[in-house]
Amino acid sequence: MAEDVFKALADPTRRRILDELVERDGQTLFEICARLVTKHGLGLSRQAISQHLAVLESAGLVVSRRQGRYKFHDLNTEPLERIATRWLRTDTSESAQ
Amino acid sequence: MAEDVFKALADPTRRRILDELVERDGQTLFEICARLVTKHGLGLSRQAISQHLAVLESAGLVVSRRQGRYKFHDLNTEPLERIATRWLRTDTSESAQ
DNA sequence: TTGATAGGTAAGTCGTGACTTGCCTATGGT
């Protein structure tokens, strides 16, 4: 659902996760955890990140593929390309005022 | 602050308000209240809308100008033009900002 | 000045979302 994208983007930790996936696609849960700790100083539990990934996935911003005991997460920017243009009046005027 | 834009967009009522301002700029608080009731069936108190407008304004999505006892609200799409392109890899695709 | 209109301030309720702790399942290496 497109409306879930806004809710998914509302949390700063989830935005960091998207930042991580932009930088390197196909990371596992543990990789994302490690990167958030080392690069952003975020001391979150594995389950917290897992729940964030579930939110991102249900919003369509992340797609996951399972391989053995690994689950790789890939970014899907498709929903993003629609949300911000919702209020941009590209036909009539140039976003002025 | 740019990070507040995401939080401002997280609430569906605030998105409706932005929809209203896209359709007709420069509405007062009471006009927005009336429109949300009649067009969207949203039965919210005036204060609720007022608080939503305050959030939108602090996020830079709405600017207000006072004229006598009226306060007109205008949409400002400038913050929107940046947020969604954050995760769009502009090097591979064009995705104009 | 009085009263109606437009808006602001403040406190309080209530649900939801973020996070944790604890335990369980599954895959792979040795």
Place this chain on the structure above:
DNA sequence: ACCATAGGCAAGTCACGACTTACCTATCAA
């Protein structure tokens, strides 16, 4: 087989955000 790794499930805590009720301020018209 074992055990460590990768991940899932569920309940519980806690804070914040959305909304309400109640009251106060300001502007304009008669």
